[in-house]
Amino acid sequence: MQPIRVLIVDDHALFAEALAARLAREPDLVILPIAADVRRALALAGTERPQVVVLDMTLGAESGLDVLDRVREDHPDVRVVVLTAMSDLDTLVQAVRRGAVGWLSKTEGADLVARVIRSAARQGGWIPPDVLGEVLRRLVAGDPRDAGGARLLAELTPREREVLQCMVDGLGRAEIAERLGLSANTVRTHTQNLLAKLDMHSALEAITLAMRAGMRPGA
Structure with missing residues (x-):
């Protein structure tokens, strides 16, 4: 590295x-x-x-x-x-x-x-x-739910959406890998891909966008 x-x-x-x-x-x-x-x-x-x-x-x-x-x-x-x-x-x-x-x-x-x-x-x-x-x-409450967020989420593959849901649930990379039966490197790749598709620069931004669009912990 x-x-x-x-x-x-x-x-x-x-x-x-x-x-x-x-x-x-x-x-x-x-x-x-x-x-x-x-x-x-x-x-x-x-x-x-x-x-x-x-x-x-x-x-x-x-x-x-x-x-x-x-x-x-x-x-x-x-x-x-x-x-x-x-x-x-x-x-x-x-x-x-x-x-x-x-x-x-x-x-x-x-x-x-x-x-x-x-x-x-x-x-x-x-x-x-x-x-x-x-x-x-506060991040979620500060902006109304918008169609743009939902539209971006629709661009994700089913697996990327599963990874994002795990992020919304508060799981770290190792925990996501364990839940989904994936390697940590695969989770990293899915995370990087979904951040790029959502035009987000961090997991926190992606979680905020997902929650604005209706995703909730435990869903």
């Missing part, structure tokens, strides 16, 4: 440098120069070609949401993981709606940060389990 190129965007220099030094010890992570503001972040995103951006939500007087919007607009394949001291659920939901695939508190250890970066690079993500249910509820 190719090393994962990681761009840290954080204006807290001591924290960012300590995090970069710790993550640089991971053999599969390449840590790019740190960006402390929106302008630098956007410039590095263009020149350094990160696969994952680790983004703080507060950058001095600027908002990390501005970076998120611009990165997702200019570099739609880049995965954004929020790493912040903020605990505001409304901001978390906004970030996910605008394309973030992960949300971590700065109190979390570097081992978890590294795991979430790897998950993001593999088209996964991570939301704190204690707020995941409420985040999904």
